[in-house]
Amino acid sequence: MGYSALTDKSERGFLDGQFLIAMPGVQDGNFARSVVYICAHSSAGAMGFIINRLQELSFSDVLLHLKLLEQPEAFMLPDATRHFPVLSGGPVEPGRGFVLHSDDFSSESSIPVSDDISLTATLDILRAIAEGKGPARATMLLGYAGWAAGQLEAEISNNGWLNCNAHDEIIFDPCVDSKYEQALALMGVSPEMLSTDAGHA
Template structure:
């Protein structure tokens, strides 16, 4: 049984109607008594990192919509602790955050492997007990994960693949229509 903890995935139920979270997969980075925090990993934002952070010299680095909270903040998850210090390990070898100045410097000097870092604008957050209530109401399907799905470059496949990874019962859900009343 998967429990709420850092490093697990929250996979949106196929019939979740909330426009912020329909067909999304969230990487949970923190879960404490006071609340929870994570990032939508499969919803590409409409601007690249250099458009949002002028200090970044490389163009076309994708940014993902982390969630509807504090859309004026940039966050990141990575697998490069030797270059980015100060991160919190949420899965073996996968870290949330770190010193942003070192990220910008490493990007501008061509030192970061862009396949091992993912940027987010905003985040998804829940107050004390809110996420537990949503899980109880079956808005979310909980899943253990490995880093491969987090850093998957084809974001449009992450939701379906996350369901398929849970086995045949959930794999069938991956093909449910968005609105069954239209069938």
């Protein structure tokens, strides 16, 4: 399922607005120890963003690449803007940028993902952030994670993922290194308790 699925939210799946937390058995380098925020889930598949993988590009790099500012201006950006987090959202369309953000910013292309969170994938939000006029809380992601119909459900039943309700604080936490443990803690689980063996009765 692709990004376009977000524009049709007529069918909501049970994983909408959930965190997926990778089990130790997930060896895929894209998803090992990952926390994924699911934005759209339906019978057609699922789409979400890995929220605990930093991207090598800085926000200044992104702005320069998109020609939203010139090199001298990049040096003048406030610290908060220069250090604005840019994450690797997933292996699908890794060159495409998205911003998950609080709902205090809206443009014509903003898509509500939950009651408090929206997604914008156009340059206007990057300009607003660069000018200090962006949303109160936001994170930029390059690429996304997508699953075909039934694929994610099969992975969960094969003990690939745990799932729980998402928390905004974890989504927007700038410290990505602790998000895996934070997400597990929502379920009262520590990493040491996880087994790679399926525990089906």
